[in-house]
Amino acid sequence: MQYGYIGSMKTTPGHRDEVIAILLSGLDGLRRAGCSRYLVAAAADDDVTIWVSEVWRSKEAHDASLRLPETRAAIAAAMPMLTGEFTSQETTVVGGLGV
Amino acid sequence: MQYGYIGSMKTTPGHRDEVIAILLSGLDGLRRAGCSRYLVAAAADDDVTIWVSEVWRSKEAHDASLRLPETRAAIAAAMPMLTGEFTSQETTVVGGLGV
Incomplete structure (x- = not known):
């Protein structure tokens, strides 16, 4: 079965859009690395x-x-705009719609 | 933008697979109702x-x-196997891979 990851991060005020843009900037690299849903x-x-x-x-x-x-670069770019408050949950993906 | 929902539920011991099967039994109905990823x-x-x-x-x-x-029936079938411990998070989906 596939590996699932659900996580959250808190940004410093006013920086959420910027961090989201960073997260969305590397999608091709993620696909090549084996990510099917992000x-x-x-x-x-x-x-x-x-x-x-x-x-x-x-x-x-x-x-x-x-x-x-490219992942390390993205993390380095985002880190100054993050508070350090993270949650993370690893899962085994069983199935669903569009999974 | 699309609506996102991330949630968790705890089952009573030994019942996780059964509840997962219930959740996965109604996918066509979810698609018809406007769900694109589940x-x-x-x-x-x-x-x-x-x-x-x-x-x-x-x-x-x-x-x-x-x-x-069908959703109400699925909830009724699963409820006896759930502890009542839920988390839920509503989001606005911004983008990603396969979203």
Whole structure:
């Protein structure tokens, strides 16, 4: 089964759109790295939280992607605009619609 | 933009697979109701938690789907196997891969 990841991050005030843009800038690289679904969303109940929901062919592919130069560059660019408050949940994707 | 929903539920011990099967039994109805992505996943760090990540054309479509007979029947079938511990997060989906 595929590897799923659901996580959230909080941005410093006024920077959510900018961080979302960074997250959405590397989609081709993610696809090449083995990501089949990568959803970036803004929390509806505040203006600082970003949620991501990801599906990868394996945990190994996901973890390896974190070591890619473009991923490291994106994290470095976003980090100054993040508060350091993260949540993360690893899952095994069982199925669904468009998964 | 599309409406996103990320939520979790805890099942009573030994019932996760059964509840997941119920959640996955109504996919055609969800598509007709306006759902474009419906991911059902098992938490990797326990054997009782289920995560769902959904994308709908609107919050209204999502909320209306909860009043459909088949959705009510699925909830009624699953409820006895749930502990009542839920998390839910509404989002605005900005973009991503396969979204």
